[in-house]
Ligand SMILES: [Zn+2]
């Protein structure tokens with residue numbers, strides 16, 4: 886069977902196109918970030934920092950996933966991260982990039 890959306894073949898053992906399912910869940914997860922990010926921008930909430938393989942990444946809200954799309958091992962250390970330039974400067978640049986884009990979408994003109 887071929888996916889009607891992206892025209893890629895769907896494996897016989899799958900009911901839905903894996904690529905499109907992944908895209909949809911990522912889009913839903915991105916949309917889910919908007920409300921908590923507005924709180925962070927308003928100073929009413931913090932971001933969550935996760936230490937993974939000596940790297941510092943920002944956890945997405947409501948998922949065991951970082952903004953740079955890494956799966957978060959359950960035992961990785963967790964810290965609070967304030968939305969201020971000094972603290973953001975210490976984290977993974979890809980996380981920062983995706984966080985900034987999500988933040989622009991959540992609330993324009995909120996850059997710290
Ligand atoms: Zn597809």
Ligand SMILES: [Zn+2]
Pocket residue numbers: 941942943951952953954977978979980981
């Ligand atoms: Zn990262």
